[in-house]
Amino acid sequence: RKEVEQDPGPFNVPEGATVAFNCTYSNSASQSFFWYRQDCRKEPKLLMSVYSSGNEDGRFTAQLNRASQYISLLIRDSKLSDSATYLCVVNTGASYTGTASKLTFGTGTRLQVTL
């Protein structure tokens, strides 16, 4: 089983739609979780951090279910500019003993928003 698994998509949705991406992770000791957005041939950019059960920022909502080892990202009222690949990222190596964090990246879910 991969450490971080995402549906690769693509998800093709019309402008204004609500779309949800799912992500599962295998390491139950993971402490923090992130969603990054990556545009074609560009660097990943941090979209949201998830430390407790969830986080909301405008049209974007992330939810975490530790029991099921599952993270989701919901995008409401999709815009054309939301078209990108969304990377689920899990911090598998962090601890409070001072060891470095270790991010494990999913392969990403591609979103295409159309008129």
Add this chain to the structure above:
Amino acid sequence: DGGITQSPKYLFRKEGQNVTLSCEQNLNHDAMYWYRQDPGQGLRLIYYSQIVNDFQKGDIAEGYSVSREKKESFPLTVTSAQKNPTAFYLCASSFGLAGGWGYDEQYFGPGTRLTVT
């Protein structure tokens, strides 16, 4: 304007040559990281550094070397021993221990696309 810079954006080299990729940050971050990204794959960690003059191997360190002589700089050398060097190389930085490792947010530079023929 704080951020992470990588240069050059595109790099072409002949097989058998070593090449050094630059990464500089002015975010006052302690930790720096190098990843590579190949089509259809997630980012994979090459090396990381928690503090100046210290660095650790990541998951795919073979054929690469790094140095961390200054807090702001973390150059990566791709040696001729790296079997498949053509890739998109991304540098990242974070506050690391100062920010609390459990909540460590990494920020990426624009990347360098290396092509070796």
